[in-house]
Amino acid sequence: MKPISLSQGSGGRQSQRLVSAILEATGETPDFPLEDCAFLEKGLAMTIDGYTVSPLSFPGGHIGKLAVCGTLNDLACRGARPLFLALGVIAEEGFDEDELLGYLGDAAGICRQIGVRIVTGDTKVVPKGQLDRLVLTTAGIGKSSLPKTLGIQSIRAGDSLLLTGPIGLHGATIAALRYGLESEGLASDCAPLWETIEGILDFDGLRAIRDCTRGGLATVLCEWAESSGLGMEIEEAAVCVPAPVASVCDLLGFDPFHLACEGCMLIAVSPEETEPVLDRLRQSKYGEFASRIGIVTEKHPRWVTLNTRFGGSRILDMPVGEILPRIC
Amino acid sequence: MGERTRERVLAAAAALERLADRPLKFMEVCGTHTVSVYRSGLRSLFPEGLSLVSGPGCPVCVTAQEEIDSLIRLSAMEKVIVATYGDMLRVPGSSTSLAEARSSGASVRIVLSAAEALALAMDTPNRIVVFAGVGFETTAPATAAVVLQAARQNVENFLVLNLHKTVPAVLETLASDPELALDGFLLPGHVSTILGLSPYLPIPEKYNLACVVAGFEPDQIMAGITLLALQKRSGVFSVQCAYREAVRPTGNPHARELLETVFEESDSNWRGLGLLPRSGLRFRSAYSAFDARIRLGISDVPAREPAGCRCGDVLAGRISPFGCPLFARACSPETPVGPCMVSSEGSCSAAYRYGRGEPS
Numbered sequence: 001m002k003p004i005s006l007s008q009g010s011g012g013r014q015s016q017r018l019v020s021a022i023l024e025a026t027g028e029t030p031d032f033p034l035e036d037c038a039f040l041e042k043g044l045a046m047t048i049d050g051y052t053v054s055p056l057s058f059p060g061g062h063i064g065k066l067a068v069c070g071t072l073n074d075l076a077c078r079g080a081r082p083l084f085l086a087l088g089v090i091a092e093e094g095f096d097e098d099e100l101l102g103y104l105g106d107a108a109g110i111c112r113q114i115g116v117r118i119v120t121g122d123t124k125v126v127p128k129g130q131l132d133r134l135v136l137t138t139a140g141i142g143k144s145s146l147p148k149t150l151g152i153q154s155i156r157a158g159d160s161l162l163l164t165g166p167i168g169l170h171g172a173t174i175a176a177l178r179y180g181l182e183s184e185g186l187a188s189d190c191a192p193l194w195e196t197i198e199g200i201l202d203f204d205g206l207r208a209i210r211d212c213t214r215g216g217l218a219t220v221l222c223e224w225a226e227s228s229g230l231g232m233e234i235e236e237a238a239v240c241v242p243a244p245v246a247s248v249c250d251l252l253g254f255d256p257f258h259l260a261c262e263g264c265m266l267i268a269v270s271p272e273e274t275e276p277v278l279d280r281l282r283q284s285k286y287g288e289f290a291s292r293i294g295i296v297t298e299k300h301p302r303w304v305t306l307n308t309r310f311g312g313s314r315i316l317d318m319p320v321g322e323i324l325p326r327i328c
Numbered sequence: 329m330g331e332r333t334r335e336r337v338l339a340a341a342a343a344l345e346r347l348a349d350r351p352l353k354f355m356e357v358c359g360t361h362t363v364s365v366y367r368s369g370l371r372s373l374f375p376e377g378l379s380l381v382s383g384p385g386c387p388v389c390v391t392a393q394e395e396i397d398s399l400i401r402l403s404a405m406e407k408v409i410v411a412t413y414g415d416m417l418r419v420p421g422s423s424t425s426l427a428e429a430r431s432s433g434a435s436v437r438i439v440l441s442a443a444e445a446l447a448l449a450m451d452t453p454n455r456i457v458v459f460a461g462v463g464f465e466t467t468a469p470a471t472a473a474v475v476l477q478a479a480r481q482n483v484e485n486f487l488v489l490n491l492h493k494t495v496p497a498v499l500e501t502l503a504s505d506p507e508l509a510l511d512g513f514l515l516p517g518h519v520s521t522i523l524g525l526s527p528y529l530p531i532p533e534k535y536n537l538a539c540v541v542a543g544f545e546p547d548q549i550m551a552g553i554t555l556l557a558l559q560k561r562s563g564v565f566s567v568q569c570a571y572r573e574a575v576r577p578t579g580n581p582h583a584r585e586l587l588e589t590v591f592e593e594s595d596s597n598w599r600g601l602g603l604l605p606r607s608g609l610r611f612r613s614a615y616s617a618f619d620a621r622i623r624l625g626i627s628d629v630p631a632r633e634p635a636g637c638r639c640g641d642v643l644a645g646r647i648s649p650f651g652c653p654l655f656a657r658a659c660s661p662e663t664p665v666g667p668c669m670v671s672s673e674g675s676c677s678a679a680y681r682y683g684r685g686e687p688s
Contacts, residue, residue: 007662014662237330253672303685309330310337310546312369314682320661 006325011214011260012318033152033227036074036210037142045080047071048139054326056103056134058173060188061262064103066328067136068110069192069262070213076194077209077265079150079201080142085111087121088137093128100134114194116140132326146201152227154207159296160274161232162267164196164287165189166240167217171259172248174327181251186244189286191263196284200277205270212264213328215319218257220266221304222318232304234294234316257306258319260327268296333547340550341373347557348377353509354556355502355645357495358516359386359673360544366682368546380553381645382675384498384598385516387463388415389643389667389674392597394628395491396421396667402458402489402626403434409452411445412460414438415671418664422631442467442474442488449478449486458620461488466518468492468609469583472590475618487620490611493596495519496527497607503535508645512538512556514549517571524579525567532565543571590615597628599667600640639666642675649679656680 008018023030030038037047051067061069072082087107091100111118148154169189176183193211200206210220217239225232241249241256249256263286269277274292281287304316356362362382365371374380384390400421403410410426417427417438430436435455439445442459449457461471471488478486495516502508515528520541531537538559542552552570559565569575587609596608611619621627633640637659638652649655649668659665661677668676 300685305685306369308367308369308546309334310368310370311334311341311373312337312546313372314366314369315685317681317684320681 007321009325010319010321010323011219012320014320015215033223035151036077037080037140039078039144039149043080043144043146045075045078045142045144046139047074048137049074050135050137051328052132052135052326053174053328054132055177058177058188059183059186060169060173061190062103062106063134063136064107065110065190066262067138068107069190070328071138071140072114072116072192072194073211073265075140075142076197077150077211078144079146079197079209080144081198082114082116082140082142082194084141085116085118086139087118089122090124090126090131090135092131092133093125095133110192114192150206151208152224155224155228155230155268155296156207156270157230157296157298158271159207159268160271160292161234161294161296162269162274162278162281163217163239163264163291163293164193164267164281165264165289166242166245167212167261167264168241168245168249168256168259170262171216171254171324171327172245172256175252175254175259175324176248178324179252181248183244186248189261189263191286193263193265193286196281196286197265199284200267200280203269203273203277205273206277207268207270209265209267212261212266214260216256216258216260217266218255218304218316219318221316224268225304226302228296229301231297231300231302232294233297233299234304234306236306237309238291238293240289240291254323255319257316258323262328333545336547337370337373337550340547340554343554344378344550344557345375347554347561348375350377352378352511352557352560353381354379354512354514354538354553355381355383355510356514357383357385357499358518359389359671359675360518361385361514361516361542361549362675363673363678364544364546365549366678369682370546370549371683378553378557380514381648382642383502383645384601384643386668386671386673386675387467387493388413388419388671389639390493390598390600391419391462391491391667392599392628393422393631393633394597397631398626398628399460399489400424400426400429402620402624403429403436405624407454407456408624409435409437409448409455409457410460411437411439411448411457413440413462415673416460416462418670419667420634420665442471446474446478446483446486449483453485456485456487456624458487458489458624460491462491464493464495464516464519465522465587468591469522469586472586475590475615476586478618479615484617486618487623488618489620490591490609492591492609493598494593494607494609496523498598498601498604499528499531500535501601501604502645503531503537510537510645511560512540514552514556515539515541515567517541517543517574520569520571520575520579522580522583524575525569525577528567532567536565538565539567541567541569541571541575543574598643599633600643634665637666639668639676642668649676649683652676656684
């Protein structure tokens, strides 16, 4: 008996280990390094994600919005235009049907906006007490027409690291609600980023994109460093941490680099195309605050370093242990 | 604020570069300083000649193995609920931890304050709530205040396992350690808000060591270290306060009065340093009804620290976390062997999270 711990769901190193154990148990040998979605053939991309968040509804979104944005963003990260979605609903006996339909109606609206169709689905109801209200699962299919594959294997030393927006908004919003903190000015950044990403796909220098969900920006940076064998050097002052996020972190002892984002992506791009990509991002719907936050380097291979806003430098690591369970 | 803080940090770093033309060795004795130094990357700015070693500043870490074991034994007693700060949960005892004891059925609750533990006792009159009273002069007054409240309200099922320790005596032990050969102490800001400055006066007088009370922002810490280096350079040693916005020379008399009402000075057992005279607090006889050791008849049983664990040497400043053979190998925040890797204020935890990759 090996009880699964909550920290294995936090998106950090312990989650990585659970995923490896599952791969071993299934005997599947996917293409490494693992990315947000898998390519099947001829640019066809597929992904799946389960969603469990408490509370179900929060400033800036709800479980329905989260469930479509998360999956659509996982496709967008690899340059695949999202086309089809499958939706699984598991509800607890007694859950309000109107509330469910409200979430799903909004979710479908987001899909329609970017031309995605929900084509298949499933519903289950479990007896009261066997589930906390509602769990959604979405699987997505998309198509990439890029001549090359975006991903970690394309990252080179000297590349710029860009961020499409501020960090920590989703995680801080959920944390503030859970701990009963004043959350004025705080809202989840949950958003469908396909249009933002589509606008930069024609740049040849684009290397890799990843959304900074569970485990936050730090986790993505560490995964990139460890999988590419390169170092990442980040300027803390260039990373936008909104004031309400910083104060939630101060109060609860969280690191904003470890908090989940649901509408913010990390992008690696060649040095030559850094400025034009940034310009394009800043004109896009969710990219107004895009910034260059660091570079890929051959120094300190496999480590992420942070040049702090006080002029010092230190390493930046993935979160260890559970930060805040059930956030997305 | 950000840019000015950075300028002040860099100006202090430049000053230290000049002052550290001979080796300087200072010790910080507050876990919050430890974490702030690592987290803001200040170590990368220290000149080669300057070393800042971490001392026994993390309250969870300095709790002796015997004391941890006693707490775990209490949690297994019938009717007892142990109420503790979260950091204590995963500290490995001799055979198990509170977290493991909880998984096997012991009643353990995480509380954020002594007051919350008292409220729990009042809500569960059929159980005995034992509050794990951990911490230095910063948290001990709160424990004292809650004990007084429990006495006023005749709450009989609220007890304290008193693990509180006091700072000044341990500083003298470290100051007189010839192997350690310190040049000065970066004194804890929080503890000093309670104690004021006078308890530290013997250190410069008797041991010729520099003493500076500092705040917790990176620029305040750098300013504190610079003042330490200046004292060393001048050869004139005193207790300087660089945290005037929070620390009054006389400290907080009200908090000290609470302490003195409920507790009296006693010897105390420190991890890594052993039994130190006048370094702890015990209940005065008038309040012994709240002493879990007396009421539940428990006493510490000699225990050995985990095999290979060098937490004691880390706490005494004898080695840095990087000097422990288990560090980042057998011992990590996921699988901690000793308390310095468990507690968020522990120096091994801070070194692991922020300091790896730096030369040790």
